[in-house]
Amino acid sequence: MILVFVAGLFLGVLLNLVIIRLPLERNSVGGWPRCTRTGQPLAWWQLLPLVGWLLQRGKASNGKALHWVYPLVEMLTAVTITWLYATYGLSWFYGYLVFITSILIVTGAIDWLHRxxxxxxxxxxxxxxxxxxxxxxxxxxxxxxxxxxxxxxxxxxxxxxxxxxxxxxxxxxxxxxxxxxxxxxxxxxxxxxxxxxxxxxxxxxxxxxxxxxxxxxxxxxxxxxxxxxxxxxxxxxxxxxxxxxxxx
Incomplete structure (x- = not known):
């Protein structure tokens, strides 16, 4: 169960990349991630789910606040896929639900941030x-x-x-x-x-x-x-x- 939760956190990181890059009209999978405030490439530790945000104390290197939506996406994704795994186990139907919830998380976050x-x-x-x-x-x-x-x-x-x-x-x-x-x-x-x-x-x-x-x-x-x-x-x-x- 712990492994599923950790996998969910990293899936949340991937969803955040889509949430950030789609509105910027960039390739949602290519290129090294950059800070949303400074535009600088992120260090590897800044990409760690939740930990990276906490180590930065919720702020970019220029002092501007990082949006709280991004750690929330990581936590919500982890909790969701762990809950679903505990209910349905590893199955094709479980994979279907992970796909559905991922689309909902990405869509909901982008609508919140960009209307x-x-x-x-x-x-x-x-x-x-x-x-x-x-x-x-x-x-x-x-x-x-x-x-x-x-x-x-x-x-x-x-x-x-x-x-x-x-x-x-x-x-x-x-x-x-x-x-x-x-x-x-x-x-x-x-x-x-x-x-x-x-x-x-x-x-x-x-x-x-x-x-x-x-x-x-x-x-x-x-x-x-x-x-x-x-x-x-x-x-x-x-x-x-x-x-x-x-x-x-």
């Missing part, structure tokens, strides 16, 4: 998720296909509603969220679609209420105007996958 969801990432993952249903007996192609269609239809309606309600400014619900919904539907299947989305909606709603209270009752001016809805959807699905069996 953007990469179409080619989530739609590519849709194709792979649907393909996996043909290869793994634990998955159902009909459930996955219907999940993708229903989620796509519902999220398109939400997108159109957001465009109607917020015509003069950036809508809080974009096409990226529609594509993310399609991926979630394909990944978990129709029977698990509504409950898995409920977790994320509940978290987003709770945070939104806190922001409203802070802004209008406590007069806090340092609170964000934008809610990374996709991030909460991703976290909600991860929580659901850790607590529910989606086989069948």
């Amino acid at each position: 953007f969801i990469y179409t080619f990432v989530v739609l590519g993952a849709v194709v792979l998720a649907l393909g996996a249903t043909l290869l793994l007996p634990d998955l159902n192609i009909a459930h996955a296909g219907m999940g993708a269609l229903v989620a796509g239809g519902v999220f398109i309606l939400l997108f159109l509603l957001a465009q109607f309600l917020f015509p003069a400014r950036s809508a809080p619900f974009g096409l990226g969220d529609v594509y993310l919904g399609i991926f979630i539907g394909a990944a978990v299947g129709l029977p698990h679609l509504a409950p898995s989305l409920f977790y994320g909606v509940l978290m987003a709603g709770f945070v939104a209420v806190l922001i409203v209270i802070g802004k209008y009752l406590l007069r806090r001016r340092d609170l964000p105007e934008y809610l990374s809805y996709g991030t909460y959807l991703c976290l909600g699905v991860i929580v659901y996958l850790l607590t529910h069996d989606i086989r069948g």
Whole structure:
């Protein structure tokens, strides 16, 4: 179990490389990693999951703070794949869940940091998720296909509603969220679609209420105007996958 946790930490490092490099339009796998603050190549010890961040005390060599999202990604990845391993053991279905959660972690982190969801990432993952249903007996192609269609239809309606309600400014619900919904539907299947989305909606709603209270009752001016809805959807699905069996 300890080896799985350590492997999860290093997988988190790889996911962080994708999270950092995709928005910079760099090759997500090539080249030596560089500091997000200084642009300088990282030393080997700075790449150690969690340890590198702690040894730097959360700061780059120029004194600027390193984002807390990166160590959180490493810890979340390690905890997630260890939890799933304890539940399902080493199997093809376990590998499928590791893939799904990795896509969710990358997508959620990028949406939090940059307010953007990469179409080619989530739609590519849709194709792979649907393909996996043909290869793994634990998955159902009909459930996955219907999940993708229903989620796509519902999220398109939400997108159109957001465009109607917020015509003069950036809508809080974009096409990226529609594509993310399609991926979630394909990944978990129709029977698990509504409950898995409920977790994320509940978290987003709770945070939104806190922001409203802070802004209008406590007069806090340092609170964000934008809610990374996709991030909460991703976290909600991860929580659901850790607590529910989606086989069948």
